[in-house]
Amino acid sequence: MxxxxxxxxxxxxxxxxxxxxxxxxxxxxxxxxxxxxxxxxxxxxxxxxxxxxxxxxxxxxxxxxxxxxxxxxxxxxxxxxxxxxxxxxxxxxxxxxxxxxxxxxxxxxxxxxxxxxxxxxxxxxxxxxxxxxxxxxxxxxxxxxDRMPSVGLQISMPSDRRLVRVCRALLLNPTDGRDLDHWALEAGMGRRTFTRLFREQTGMGLASWRQQARMIEAIALLEQGHSVTTAAYDVGYDSPSAFSAAFHRIFGMSPSAYCRGSIKI
The missing domain is CATH 2.60.120.810 (Jelly Rolls)
Structure with a gap:
């Protein structure tokens, strides 16, 4: 054969x-x-x-x-x-x-x-x-x-298991707005140790990491057909305008423009 x-x-x-x-x-x-x-x-x-x-x-x-x-x-x-x-x-x-x-x-x-x-x-x-x-x-x-453009649909994860626990909790609920002191306590670390280690292992502070996590979640919602307004509130923003401004800073385009481009792919 x-x-x-x-x-x-x-x-x-x-x-x-x-x-x-x-x-x-x-x-x-x-x-x-x-x-x-x-x-x-x-x-x-x-x-x-x-x-x-x-x-x-x-x-x-x-x-x-x-x-x-x-x-x-x-x-x-x-x-x-x-x-x-x-x-x-x-x-x-x-x-x-x-x-x-x-x-x-x-x-x-x-x-x-x-x-x-x-x-x-x-x-x-x-x-x-x-x-x-x-x-x-x-x-x-x-x-x-090799010619396809990469897209920023990822977020860095730390290697320390205590920080991983914090990050996974925030990925599951990106609207969680509890402050740095809470998450340092959750990780069993002092505030300064938590801040230093988090930045060393993710390349950013907790606030920036959480904002990026919210944007990744927002993209998932937009891809599922949710409106910009719904996505904004569902990921913890107080208004669609604040969400759109943050989205543009990170991705270089508005959420509406992202949706239009996504449909064309």
């Missing part, structure tokens, strides 16, 4: 054999409220969300993945995946020798061409030959990924 005739049914990442082709893929979905514990894949992972929003958390950052955005996760990177609503997505597993981004996770925009190439990989018969159409298409896909 020729290798072209062999079909490798990949329904979960655990079905991926060690002798598979350099790039393989699967289509999948997550139900509402899904949570996949921290894990790592031997290969690099490219995940593209088609509907719904995925949150990916690593040891150093938390990323959100709205529709038509993708995330690159280097092989061996421990990460956790969670959802709120149902999610449809595509995942490719890429041999580590093809990794152009070393050990860096990042979220980026995708074009119709990139999405079409990802879908084409899902139609491959595996294993495919070392020369041929499949190799040319996967090479084109990886070249196109």
């Amino acid at each position: 020729s290798t072209q005739a062999k079909i490798l049914p990949i329904k979960r990442s655990s079905d991926l054999p060690h002798d598979a082709s350099p790039v393989v893929g699967l289509a999948d979905h997550y139900p509402p409220g899904f949570s996949d514990p921290f894990h790592a894949h031997e290969r690099c992972q490219l995940a593209l969300t088609l509907s719904g929003i995925i949150t990916v958390t690593t040891g150093s950052a938390s990323y959100i993945l709205p529709p038509n955005r993708a995330i690159w996760i280097p092989g061996g990177t421990h990460h956790q995946v969670t959802t709120r609503a149902a999610v449809q997505f595509r995942t490719l597993y890429v041999d580590n020798t093809l990794n152009k981004w070393l050990d860096r996770c990042h979220v980026f925009e995708t074009t119709p061409l990139v999405r079409a190439l990802i879908d084409e990989v899902l139609q491959f018969r595996f294993p495919y030959p070392p020369q041929g159409r499949e190799v040319r298409l996967t090479s084109l896909l990886l070249d196109e990924l």
Whole structure:
């Protein structure tokens, strides 16, 4: 039997054999409220969300993945995946020798061409030959990924477990406005120690980190179709105008402009 005739049914990442082709893929979905514990894949992972929003958390950052955005996760990177609503997505597993981004996770925009190439990989018969159409298409896909603009849909996470506890609480409830003294006490630290360590490990103070967390949450709400006004109040702002001003400072555009651009992608 020729290798072209062999079909490798990949329904979960655990079905991926060690002798598979350099790039393989699967289509999948997550139900509402899904949570996949921290894990790592031997290969690099490219995940593209088609509907719904995925949150990916690593040891150093938390990323959100709205529709038509993708995330690159280097092989061996421990990460956790969670959802709120149902999610449809595509995942490719890429041999580590093809990794152009070393050990860096990042979220980026995708074009119709990139999405079409990802879908084409899902139609491959595996294993495919070392020369041929499949190799040319996967090479084109990886070249196109290198051209996709990164988007600031992530927030740094500290490594200290006490600070991680604080950050996760704020990610779960970004409207929580309790002050620095409260969170220092929650972490079991003095105010000065908390402030110093938080800045060392996240690159910003608690107030700036919380504002960024609110913006990430706001983007998730906007992507789900919530109005700017609803998103503003739901992430803890006193008025839509204050929210819009903060959004513009961080992302360089108004929430309305972001929504219009998101629809066009």
